[in-house]
Structure formats: C-alpha cells, structure tokens
Amino acid sequence: MGSTALQSCQFCLSKLDLFFIDNKKSIAYNADEHSFSILLKRNEVIFSEGKYPKGIFQVHKGLVKIFKYGKDGKEQIIQICKAGEIIGFRAVLSENPYNVNAAALEDNTEICFISSRDFNHYKNSNLQLQNRLIQELSTELQEWADFVTDMTQRTVRQRTALALIFLHEAYDEKEINVAREDLANMVGTATESLIRLINEFKKDSIITVSARKIQILDFSALKRIAED
C-alpha cells in the first residue's frame, strides 16, 4: 500500500449500496469503469493490525485473506473474501484501529479503494444504507456464533472438510489453489497435520491433488465428514 495518497474509486462508491442489498453477493466487475485499481501479489498486505483505517477496499479479482497473528506469530485466518466483497469497513465504522490484517491470498489479486471520507459521506447521506448496514452487521454477528461453535467443537478433520467446502465455492467450483500453510491457518492447525488429512482425502478418492491444486471429486463425502 505504501504512503502515497490513494484516490477513491468513484464507480465502486456509487455501487456501494448494491453490495449491502445483495448481502455480499459479487458486483460484476468491468475494468474500464474503475478509476483506480491496485494489483497485488500473493501475501502483499492491504492493511494491518493496529493501524488506523483510511478507507475501505473492494475485491475485484482473486481472493483476500483476513487474519490475525496469534501466539508465536501463527496466523489465524478469520475470513476469505472474494470478488465483489468489501473489506475493512468494520474498522472504519467502529472508528477503532484495525485488529486484523488483510493480504492477497493469490497473485493477481485486484482491489480498489474508497476513502473513509467518501464512504462516510455516502453513508450519512443515505438513510436506507444505514438501515441496511445495521441489518448486515447484525446478521454477520449472528454468523460468528456458528463459526465459533464449528471451530471449537469440530475436529481438525471436520474443519478441514469445512474449509474445502468453503473454498470450493470461493473458487467457483473450480480447482482450489492455496498454499498448504494458508489452508492450515484457515483450519487452525499445523501445516503437517493438514497435509496428512489432505492425503487421507486423496486416498479415499474424495479429492485429487496436483501440486498446490486441489480438485473436489466427492462433495457429499466432504459434507458427511464435516457434519460428523
């Protein structure tokens, strides 16, 4: 990101309420309409813990991981955001510093920027949006309860299945292509443990693996594993 002043993408700003109407559904991305666009390589940082937000971002292409550093620096991935999703708005709205980090999960991830000033101005002049925000934030809060219960009560094996199901969707049913370490950090386990499970799934013909790429063969088997 650096320190150069970023300019708001006016096109994205104007489509903001679409995001909150559709509740996270992607907004079609058309390159020429965007005023500014930032291209990222894998692991390039979008924002980081402790810093104060200067605006929000929209993912246009690729995937972004939201994560926290836990004990001894181990990443815990909290969220994966795909094209169309808005990131960083919680810190802007709460007026607190970021308490998480965001970085590109893949090469060629593309995002745009909307300044806090523009975002707040837009929000304040739009009562509908405010109500949708309240509704959206509340919905998300509810979902966290499910997430916590999944993370605490399921085994690593089950969580791995859940992660694959989630990524299958994030990759639009195509091959999953993430670093083993990132996968492990999503599941909340050691990289070695994750690899062993991937191998098991491969042996059971639930997935195929070629290098970093994972293709799901038997989706319902994964669901069965996840649900116990």
Add this chain to the structure above:
Amino acid sequence: MGSTALQSCQFCLSKLDLFFIDNKKSIAYNADEHSFSILLKRNEVIFSEGKYPKGIFQVHKGLVKIFKYGKDGKEQIIQICKAGEIIGFRAVLSENPYNVNAAALEDNTEICFISSRDFNHYKNSNLQLQNRLIQELSTELQEWADFVTDMTQRTVRQRTALALIFLHEAYDEKEINVAREDLANMVGTATESLIRLINEFKKDSIITVSARKIQILDFSALKRIAED
C-alpha cells in the same frame, strides 16, 4: 417465558441509548422504576434457536449465558451477559430468527423485556442511536476476530485461565459461582478436563475452591498462564 404477551419495560426503553453510549456498561438498576420484570431460575430459557424474536431483553440481576448446541447436543457458550447488558438485539436487527439460545446462568437472575415494536420505533426515531448502533455492532464484530483466535490457538489450560479472568470481572471480583459444566462449555472442553485444570490451579495456590465457588488468589499468575 411462555406464550403470554409480554409488556415492554418503559423505563428500560427510555434508557436504551445510555446502553449504547456506554458501550455495554451497566445501567444502574432500581427495582421500583421498572414496569415489568421477569425472575429466572438457573437454566430457565429466555429464547432459543430457530424462534423469531419478539423483542429484546435487559439483564437486571444475575448472569445470562448465550450458547449454541453443537454436535451431539454439547453446549458452546458464546457469551456471558451481566447486569445492564442488552440481549437478543442482533436477531431483532437482522430480522432473522435467533441462531443462539439464552438462559439464566444462576438462580435469581432478573431480566426485563422490550418489544421489537417499541425498540424499532425508538430506533427509527433516533438518528443518534442508529449511528451508535452501527458503531457498536462494528466494534463487536472486530472483537469476534480476537475471540476466534483465542479459541483456536490457545490450549484448554490457557482458555480456562481466560475464562476465570473473565468471570472474575463478571462477578465483580467476588467468588465465581458457576456449574462446572457451564465453565467447561465456556472453555469449550470436556467437564472432566476442566475439573482437572481447576485442581491444578488450586494446587498451585492460584485459586481456592469450596464446592461450586471459586475464589481467585493470584490474578497475575492466571494472566501469565493465559498469555502463554
């Protein structure tokens, strides 16, 4: 709770914005000012998963647990709410059914009720409150990231220490007095494991235990354990 029509507590309704200004700080409770009040025994249910909310509640006395049923019916406690806190507002605001359950953690827990109708009316006529809501909900969302990281990356021993620290505060520095099972469900572990850890802490003179009551002796030792 039952099916009898509940009446909104007008006093609490009028103090609602105080809650969101103070960000969860207790609102002093004065019995005679409250129009209606509901007295609960331990484990009495306030609301439950799947049901549609009819209103929100404020805790006046005692403690309320918010929890979810995970696999094979095991409770995962998501939150503990003390006097002054508002519960159930996320489902009202998201307009979804509850995805968690609420029940009294102790005997003699007292709550009051504010109907969705009154709450929404109040909210809609109060722009300040709406903005505070957005801010409050966003802050809470940020906090969940920390919570998830704690739950996934810390050992049962560390989480037990965290739970005791939290409850110490919830009990206003007095003796903690919760069922072992509830404690285990906060930590996200088996009751037997929790008991063994409590014993360890007792042996190390970090706490004293008499029956259900736990008194913390060495607060900083607990913090050290929790932080690793």
Add this chain to the structure above:
DNA sequence: CGGCCGCTTGATTAGATTCAACCGTCGTGG
C-alpha cells in the same frame, strides 16, 4: 429410602503437535 444429578478421579485411547529430516523448485549471485 431410592434414585438422580453434579462432581470427581483413574485408566485408557485417540487425535494432533512437535521435531527432525528430506525433497524438489525456483531464483540469485558468483
């Protein structure tokens, strides 16, 4: 009095982490 519930303890098992080593690839610099 009998039975249930919450609590506790012991023994065993299973799941997952940790440590150590090795491999292949890729990029860099001598």
Add this chain to the structure above:
DNA sequence: CCACGACGGTTGAATCTAATCAAGCGGCCG
C-alpha cells in the same frame, strides 16, 4: 552456467494434550 540457499511441501517418529469411558461419591428431592 552452475551452485547455493530459501522456501514450500512432505514424511516419519516421538510426545503430549485432551477426550473418552468407567466408576464412585455425596447431596438433595420426591
């Protein structure tokens, strides 16, 4: 051009944490 080192991925073995199973205890209520 090759050597080297870094990095991501993988495997094996040892270890440890926590879950599970089984049983016993004490108190309280019907």
